[in-house]
Amino acid sequence: MSEVVKLERHDEVGIVTVNSPPVNALSAAVRGGILECIKAAIADPAIKGIVLTCAGRTFIAGADITEFGKPPKPPALNDVLSEIENSPKPVVAAIHGTALGGGLEVALACHFRVAVKEAKLGLPEVKLGLLPGAGGTQRLPRAVGPELAVKMIVGGDPIGAAEALKNGLIEEIVEGPASGGEAFVRKLIAEKRPLRRLRDDDSKLAAAKADRSIFTNAVAAMTKKSRGLEAPFAAADAVGYAIDLPFDEGLKKEREGFLKLVASDQSKAQRYAFFAEREANKIAGVPDGTKPRPVNRVAILGAGTMGGGIAMSFANAGIPVTLIETGEEQLKRGMGVMQKNWEATAARGGIPADAPAKRMALIDGKVGIENVGDADLVIEAVFETMAVKKEVFGKLDQYAKPGAVLASNTSYLNIDEIAKSTKRPQDVLGMHFFSPANVMKLCEIVRADKTAPDALVTAVTIARKIAKVPAVVGVCDGFVGNRMLAQRGKQAEKLLFEGALPQQVDAVVTKFGMPMGPFAMGDLAGLDIGWRSRKDRGIKSEIADALCEAGRFGQKTGKGYYKYEAGSRAPLPDPEVEKLIDETLLRLGRKKRVVSDEEILERMMYPMINEGAKILEEGIAARPSDIDVVWLYGYGWPIYRGGPMYWADTVGLKHIADRLAFYAKETNDPSLEPAPLLKRLAAEGKTFASLAAASKAA
Ligand code: 3HC
Ligand code: NAI
Numbered sequence: 001m002s003e004v005v006k007l008e009r010h011d012e013v014g015i016v017t018v019n020s021p022p023v024n025a026l027s028a029a030v031r032g033g034i035l036e037c038i039k040a041a042i043a044d045p046a047i048k049g050i051v052l053t054c055a056g057r058t059f060i061a062g063a064d065i066t067e068f069g070k071p072p073k074p075p076a077l078n079d080v081l082s083e084i085e086n087s088p089k090p091v092v093a094a095i096h097g098t099a100l101g102g103g104l105e106v107a108l109a110c111h112f113r114v115a116v117k118e119a120k121l122g123l124p125e126v127k128l129g130l131l132p133g134a135g136g137t138q139r140l141p142r143a144v145g146p147e148l149a150v151k152m153i154v155g156g157d158p159i160g161a162a163e164a165l166k167n168g169l170i171e172e173i174v175e176g177p178a179s180g181g182e183a184f185v186r187k188l189i190a191e192k193r194p195l196r197r198l199r200d201d202d203s204k205l206a207a208a209k210a211d212r213s214i215f216t217n218a219v220a221a222m223t224k225k226s227r228g229l230e231a232p233f234a235a236a237d238a239v240g241y242a243i244d245l246p247f248d249e250g251l252k253k254e255r256e257g258f259l260k261l262v263a264s265d266q267s268k269a270q271r272y273a274f275f276a277e278r279e280a281n282k283i284a285g286v287p288d289g290t291k292p293r294p295v296n297r298v299a300i301l302g303a304g305t306m307g308g309g310i311a312m313s314f315a316n317a318g319i320p321v322t323l324i325e326t327g328e329e330q331l332k333r334g335m336g337v338m339q340k341n342w343e344a345t346a347a348r349g350g351i352p353a354d355a356p357a358k359r360m361a362l363i364d365g366k367v368g369i370e371n372v373g374d375a376d377l378v379i380e381a382v383f384e385t386m387a388v389k390k391e392v393f394g395k396l397d398q399y400a401k402p403g404a405v406l407a408s409n410t411s412y413l414n415i416d417e418i419a420k421s422t423k424r425p426q427d428v429l430g431m432h433f434f435s436p437a438n439v440m441k442l443c444e445i446v447r448a449d450k451t452a453p454d455a456l457v458t459a460v461t462i463a464r465k466i467a468k469v470p471a472v473v474g475v476c477d478g479f480v481g482n483r484m485l486a487q488r489g490k491q492a493e494k495l496l497f498e499g500a501l502p503q504q505v506d507a508v509v510t511k512f513g514m515p516m517g518p519f520a521m522g523d524l525a526g527l528d529i530g531w532r533s534r535k536d537r538g539i540k541s542e543i544a545d546a547l548c549e550a551g552r553f554g555q556k557t558g559k560g561y562y563k564y565e566a567g568s569r570a571p572l573p574d575p576e577v578e579k580l581i582d583e584t585l586l587r588l589g590r591k592k593r594v595v596s597d598e599e600i601l602e603r604m605m606y607p608m609i610n611e612g613a614k615i616l617e618e619g620i621a622a623r624p625s626d627i628d629v630v631w632l633y634g635y636g637w638p639i640y641r642g643g644p645m646y647w648a649d650t651v652g653l654k655h656i657a658d659r660l661a662f663y664a665k666e667t668n669d670p671s672l673e674p675a676p677l678l679k680r681l682a683a684e685g686k687t688f689a690s691l692a693a694a695s696k697a698a
Contacts, residue, residue, distance in 0.1 A: 005033025007040050012048040013185050014041035014089075015178060023061035024054045026102045028073035030064075034106070035080045042087050049090045049185035052110060053178045058097025059119070060106055065128065065271055068262055077102055077134040078251070081109035085197055090188045094174070094181025095119045100158065105132060108139040111195040113170040114184050115161045116177055121169060122158025126231045128274060129267030129640060133258030137238035138199070138250045144169050145204040150218035150239050154232045168204075199247040208243050215243055228513045228638055230266050265650070269642035273632055276625035276643065280471045281460060284622035286453040292461040293403060293454055299324060299375035301392060303334025303365070306409055307381035309437025312338055315359040316438070317466040322364045324371055331365045338363065341438065372399050377462060379431055381409040389413060390421040397422045405455045407431040408446075411482060415448040415475050425450035431459055432479055433468075434634045442634030443468040444479050469633040474620040481630045483615065484644070487607040487671070492518040494667065496543050496581055499592035500600060502561040503573040508600040513638025518604075519561035520571045523554035527561075542584050550580065603663060606656050606672075609648045613675040616691065623695070624688035649687040657682035 004020040004027075016037040018024045034052070041050045054060060063077070084091050084106070093099070093107035095115035100122050107113050107121070115121065123132045123140065131137060132153060141149035144167040152159060164170045174180020187193075208214040219236040226232040234257045241250035261267050298314050299322040300307045311321045325331035342356035369392065372378050378400055380392055389408060396406050406428045408418055419425035430446025443463040447456055456472065463470035473480045492505055506517025516524070522544075531548040534541060547560060554560035555569060562571035585592060612627050621627045628643020641647045648656055657674040664672035674682070681687065 002029065002033030002036055004029050005037050007037040009044065009047060010182060012046065012189060013182050014044065014047035014050045015182065016041060016050060016052045017055055017178070018053075018060060019055035021056050023058055023098075024056060024103070025061055025064040026077060026106070027064040027067065028075075030060070031075050031077055031080050035075050035083055038080075038083050038087065038091070042089060047089065048189045049092070050087065051092050051094050051178065051181035051185055052084070052106070053094040053181055054096070059093070059095045059099040059177070060103030061098050062101030062103050062124075063133070065274065068271060069268070077105070078255070081106065081134055084109045085111075085199060087111075088195075090185060090193070090195055092181050092185050092188070094177040094184075095121065095161075095170070096177040098122070098158065101125050101132065101136075102134050105134040105136045105139070108135065108143060108198060111197065112184065112188065113164075114172045114174045114177075114180055115164060115170045116175070116180070117161050117173050119161045119164075120158040121161070121164050122156070123153045124156040124158065126154060126156040126229075126235050127270065129229075129231045129264060129270035130261045131231060131235035131238050131254065131257050133255060133262075135199075135251055135254070137235065137254045138242045138247055140169075141208075141239055141242040142198045142201050142204055143167075146208040146215045146239060146243060147218045149242075150215065150222055150236060153239055154219065154222040154226075154236050205243055212243070215240060229640055230264060231261055231270075234261055266640035269640050269646060272625075272642045272646055273628070273639050276628050276632075276646075277469055279623065280469070280626050280629045281464065283453075283456055283460060283472050286456060290453045290457045292458040293376065293405060295319070295376040295405075295458060295462050295465075297322065297375050298462075299372040299378045299400075300381060301369065301372075301378065302381040302383075303331055304381065305435060306433060306437050307379075308334045308338050308341075309435065309439075310379055310381060310409065310433050311363055312341065312359070312438035313433075313466045313468065315362040318362070319466065320362050320364070322366055322371055322375055324366050324369060326367065328367055331367055335360070335363070335365050369395050370399050372396065372404075373401060375401065375404055377405045377407065377458070379407045379409055384410060384413065386413055386417065389418050393418055393421040393428070397424065403427070405429065405458050407459060409433055412478050415446050416450075419448050419450055426452040427455050429455055429459055430475075430479070431463070434481075440634060441467070441469045442481070442630060443470050444481065444630060444634070445470050445472045446475060446479055447472055448475055469629060471626045471629045471633075472622065473626070473630070474618070476615075476618070476620050480612075480615055480621050480627055481634045483620075484608040484611045484627075484631075485635070487611045488604050489518055490671070491603040491607050493541060493544065494669070495595060495600060495603060497585065497588075497590055498595055498667075500595040501573070501578060501581070503571075504595070504597070505600055505604070506571070508597050509604055512601060512605075513641060515636040523560035523562055523564075523571060524569075526554045526556055528553040542588060543581055546580055546584055547577070552577075602659050605644065605647075606660050606663075609644055609656060610660055610672070610675050610678055612645055612648075613678040613681075613688075616688070617675065617677040623692050625692060645688045649689050653678060653687065654682040654685070 005018050008015045020030050041047050091110045093110040093113045096119055098120045099107050104121050123136045125132050148167055161173050223232050238254045238257050241253045297320045300311050301324050303323050303325045311323050314321045339360055342359055345351050346353050346356050382388055408430050415430045419428035429451045432444035434440035434442050445459045460470045495505055502519035506519050509517040527548055552559045555564055558564050563574040615621050624645035627645050631637035631643050637643055657678050660672050660674045
């Protein structure tokens with residue numbers, strides 16, 4: 001008998017239970033166990049109907065991703081599903097938690113499905129660079145129609161039980177999965193209800209067979225944001241086979257598409273990213289079993305750009321917030337921005353109509369830092385000056401609850417220094433959110449010298465609770481993300497002095513897959529901030545300075561490195577900028593040369609990787625994959641390229657080190673000299689990934 005799947009009989013009902021923690025993924029053992037138990041239940045004459053359910057926190061969450069890329073082990077999932085679908089006795093999937101990927105495909109092969117009301121059902125394979133490979137693209141359109149199927153398969157987001165019920169994906173919402181499933185089977189047996197095999201039911205495909213635009217319009221809507229990705233398009237094709245081909249042929253074509261994607265570089269990178277994100281939850285050097293401190297209320301200091309967005313993230317997760325400002329006016333403005341933001345989302349149908357009011361009710365606006373007393377976590381998002389931060393943290397000593405975690409959202413300032421202004425440095429750390437904070441998923445958790453392990457675990461845990469992706473980093477200027485970005489920025493600026501244009505540089509970067517190039521990003525953030533800071537520090541950057549002197553501050557003034565038409569954020573190349581650059585170069589006696597796209601790409605990416613190597617060497621990031629997580633979730637690094645460190649491994653570290661050394665010499669720039677770690681790995685023919693493997697083994 002299987003270790004991970006068992007069959008019990010409750011008089012005429014056979015209960016097949018999968019129990020393979022943590023998420024009941026379909027490993028070879030689980031596939032084999034299901035097959036064995038279903039066969040046994042079919043063979044048992046006392047059993048008249050079968051429930052397939054799961055123990056633990058969730059229904060089957062999909063194929064076992066760790067098996068991809070290894071030689072396949074029998075039984076094949078499709079064979080297990082045929083056995084279920086062909087059963088002469090009704091098989092009912094009883095779902096709780098998440099029925100995802102192969103898990104939902106198992107459920108779709110059952111004759112009926114029931115679920116608890118919190119359950120989520122989805123085919124997220126595209127997010128791993130795959131398409132559903134066990135009939136999902138053929139059975140789901142037959143269950144819910146091609147429109148919703150395209151939405152779920154090409155988009156990859158799950159739906160809730162209520163929507164599943166409305167669209168015929170499940171039959172009933174039940175109280176408990178096993179008991180509800182059992183009651184449902186008894187009803188089927190009593191009613192002698194005919195079995196519903198989705199493979200034989202084309203009724204929901206009829207409309208799209210008659211009018212293919214139903215399908216193509218759904219695909220067009222769902223692939224709008226799929227630039228550069230292979231899987232969403234292949235997944236859409238596979239749904240098309242359900243409409244165009246008989247079931248078995250469609251299944252075969254789906255399988256071909258799946259096998260092609262499993263072997264693709266994109267899917268490998270996306271699977272790597274999946275595990276990198278989970279690896280980042282494991283904090284190096286924290287004793288096993290360290291428990292987070294409870295967080296029932298959060299106080300946020302500052303209701304500006306960041307404080308407001310952070311407050312929204314907590315309220316979105318149902319966590320009450322005290323939002324604190326220095327005056328009524330600032331508070332009112334901050335609260336107004338949040339309300340408007342939520343109302344706009346509700347108007348687009350992104351959240352229910354009553355959500356804005358409900359979420360606003362979770363935010364208690366207050367004037368004065370003395371109001372932090374109830375909070376278990378305080379996040380400071382006030383002005384970016386050390387003196388102000390120190391004053392604020394000094395006061396927190398007096399007003400914050402003992403044991404409250406005290407976090408700063410500073411982008412660059414030294415958290416050790418900030419911690420010194422309190423008597424409780426063990427409670428101080430950084431929680432560096434990214435703008436817009438209610439949207440961007442990354443949260444760099446900055447571990448200072450004295451940060452207590454349980455404070456760190458608290459920050460990581462709460463970040464996940466509000467649907468952020470945490471990455472633990474150490475103290476340095478700009479932490480991981482902005483520190484690497486600064487190297488790219490420096491080269492971008494230099495390239496203008498050598499003859500490249502902003503639009504040329506940006507085009508190379510966006511073609512690579514980043515959402516924006518450095519100059520469009522500068523225009524978005526505002527060029528005046530850097531200009532002022534340069535003036536304060538007596539630093540010059542002739543082209544950027546000339547732009548600002550001409551009143552070109554970026555999007556907010558309608559022109560910067562680009563020009564913008566009224567009401568539009570689309571950057572348009574501006575001949576005036578070209579002229580201004582030419583004049584500046586002439587004035588400085590610089591000669592222009594033709595800069596190739598290849599050089600631009602190398603000089604945008606390799607210096608960042610070089611900085612990443614330094615970050616690893618200094619222990620600012622514990623693993624190369626943590627750096628990748630920062631870039632994937634904080635800067636829109638294309639997921640199909642895994643992250644900068646992963647990508648560097650695919651390019652080859654020797655090549656990167658050689659090119660950096662070349663540019664260091666060619667452009668007389670010692671900052672481009674390859675970092676010692678990069679040089680060593682290159683010389684040894686190793687990858688960044690080898691470091692992670694080595695540290696795991698140690
Ligand atoms: N295979 C192998 N391991 C998996 C897994 C899977 N499908 N899903 C999750 N895990 C592991 C995680 O790596 C993690 O391991 P760790 O504790 O050692 O780090 C552990 O399970 C718990 O995962 P999470 O930390 O993500 O737990 P959550 O409770 O936050 O989330 C979840 C649970 C929603 C199920 C989430 O893990 C998830 O989204 N999993 C992936 C689902 C998925 O993509 N399924 C499709 C797979 S492809 C497929 O099915 C192909 C088929 O069509 C043939
Ligand atoms: P902001 O200027 O929009 O907001 C700061 C707010 O803090 C203002 O509303 C101000 O009234 C308030 N404030 C000042 N002193 C206060 C005090 N003692 N108590 C309570 N409120 C006080 O600034 P922004 O952009 O929100 O930045 C805040 C922090 O977040 C800074 O440290 C910044 O470096 C960091 N950050 C900013 C990012 C961005 O893109 N804007 C990104 C990530 C971090």
